[in-house]
Amino acid sequence: MPARDNFHSLMRIGPVQIGTHRDRHGHTKHAAVCTNDHCGWSADYSSQTAAQLAARTHRCPAR
Ligand SMILES: [Zn+2]
Numbered sequence: 842m843p844a845r846d847n848f849h850s851l852m853r854i855g856p857v858q859i860g861t862h863r864d865r866h867g868h869t870k871h872a873a874v875c876t877n878d879h880c881g882w883s884a885d886y887s888s889q890t891a892a893q894l895a896a897r898t899h900r901c902p903a904r
Pocket residue numbers: 856875876877880881882899900901902903
């Protein structure tokens with residue numbers, strides 16, 4: 842799982858936070874991170890639109 846250093850939250854869709862962070866190469870990545878402790882799902886996307894779509898379609902197993 843990638844490090845979440847410098848994660849900057851921009852919005853929240855259900856239990857999922859959308860935000861940006863820098864990868865180790867200094868590139869901005871768009872991340873979707875489920876805030877439910879019992880889920881732990883997270884993923885990086887190349888665009889905020891993709892991250893939002895993933896957040897909306899995330900089926901949280903802990904819900
Ligand atoms: Zn979840």
